[in-house]
Amino acid sequence: MTKIYNFSAGPAMLPAAVMQKAQAEFLDWQSMGRSVMEISHRSKEYIALAETAEQDLRDLLKVPDNYKVLFAQGGGRGQFSAVPMNLQLRADSADFLLSGSWSEGALKEASKFLKTNVVGEIIMQDGLSTVPSITASQVDQKSAYFHYCSNETVEGVEINDIPDSGDVPLVVDMSSNILSQPIDVSKFGVIYAGAQKNIGPSGLSVVIVRDDLLDFAMPETPTFLHYQTMANYGSMYNTPPTYSWYLAGLVFKWLKEQGGVETIAQTNAKKAALLYQCVDESDFYLNKVHPDFRSKMNVTFHLPNADFDAAFIKESEQAGLTALKGHRNVGGMRASIYNAMPIEGVHALTEFMQDFARRHK
Numbered sequence: 001m002t003k004i005y006n007f008s009a010g011p012a013m014l015p016a017a018v019m020q021k022a023q024a025e026f027l028d029w030q031s032m033g034r035s036v037m038e039i040s041h042r043s044k045e046y047i048a049l050a051e052t053a054e055q056d057l058r059d060l061l062k063v064p065d066n067y068k069v070l071f072a073q074g075g076g077r078g079q080f081s082a083v084p085m086n087l088q089l090r091a092d093s094a095d096f097l098l099s100g101s102w103s104e105g106a107l108k109e110a111s112k113f114l115k116t117n118v119v120g121e122i123i124m125q126d127g128l129s130t131v132p133s134i135t136a137s138q139v140d141q142k143s144a145y146f147h148y149c150s151n152e153t154v155e156g157v158e159i160n161d162i163p164d165s166g167d168v169p170l171v172v173d174m175s176s177n178i179l180s181q182p183i184d185v186s187k188f189g190v191i192y193a194g195a196q197k198n199i200g201p202s203g204l205s206v207v208i209v210r211d212d213l214l215d216f217a218m219p220e221t222p223t224f225l226h227y228q229t230m231a232n233y234g235s236m237y238n239t240p241p242t243y244s245w246y247l248a249g250l251v252f253k254w255l256k257e258q259g260g261v262e263t264i265a266q267t268n269a270k271k272a273a274l275l276y277q278c279v280d281e282s283d284f285y286l287n288k289v290h291p292d293f294r295s296k297m298n299v300t301f302h303l304p305n306a307d308f309d310a311a312f313i314k315e316s317e318q319a320g321l322t323a324l325k326g327h328r329n330v331g332g333m334r335a336s337i338y339n340a341m342p343i344e345g346v347h348a349l350t351e352f353m354q355d356f357a358r359r360h361k
């Protein structure tokens with residue numbers, strides 16, 4: 001059977017070792033004669049699991065003590081609503097950097113709850129997408145928060161330099177690059193991420209909130225989205241997605257075994273460099289993102305014209321390379337190479353791309 005490499009943008013592949021462990025203990029977790037998904041989230045065994053997962057995540061990201069780690073529901077978009085609702089009492093406006101589809105989505109949702117200002121926007125310069133850098137003087141120092149998305153999954157645009165928002169809390173959507181490289185958590189007010197790329201299966205989102213921002217929620221905020229309540233209840237005000245949390249815990253352990261985010265960041269950089277090199281060295285493929293903003297997680301590229309797309313998708317699937325079709329808004333191809341994608345998968349893809357280009361020129 002052909003080895004399958006799954007380049008899905010999300011839900012994305014999980015490490016094989018994690019899936020095998022989950023399979024081995026699927027019916028009988030910790031010799032309880034039951035699956036972990038069949039036990040109460042209030043049992044001492046599950047509470048221990050939840051606390052271990054939180055501690056492992058704290059270790060991996062070096063989360064300072066003055067931050068709460070919440071395991072929430074509602075994915076990335078759930079936080080598009082939860083963030084403005086939870087910070088609305090700080091001020092009735094928020095500032096945004098627009099770098100692609102997901103930051104636009106966050107702005108659209110936030111505008112239901114407060115006034116929104118666009119401080120900077122992605123532009124095309126010489127055919128390449130470029131994101132302006134943000135300094136404190138551009139940010140309204142009276143706004144509730146400043147929001148940006150550190151990795152635009154659709155366009156394949158990653159922002160490596162943390163914007164300077166001055167004293168305004170920085171809120172970041174890290175759904176598609178959390179845990180891919182070290183980050184300085186202390187620079188942020190709120191970090192949130194849907195789980196289904198680098199954390200685990202969908203159904204879960206992780207929110208890291210600085211303590212002083214826990215209690216600015218507008219009164220209408222649904223209780224289960226309220227940060228302070230979530231923190232008070234150890235993320236168990238309502239029944240959490242227990243199986244997703246369990247799998248996230250296995251992914252955190254796996255990541256620690258790999259050497260943590262510092263080590264995986266090196267592998268991620270190598271994987272991305274291989275793929276961009278393949279694109280740049282050919283006169284067949286084209287990436288339209290300025291090198292400073294090329295994503296290490298989602299590599300987007302176009303073929304000479306869209307007529308080649310169907311053949312590329314068909315032949316790549318036949319070669320065991322799945323889910324390479326680009327997002328419908330941008331077209332072309334997208335290879336998502338999150339933490340779980342082994343470098344062998346990237347080698348298999350570059351070999352296929354070179355061969356395809358030779359045959360279709």
Ligand code: PMP
Nearest residue numbers: 075076077078102153175176194
């Ligand atoms: N933000 C980013 C960066 C994403 O990639 C996604 C989903 N791909 C979302 C937000 C939305 O996540 P969800 O579908 O979990 O609401």
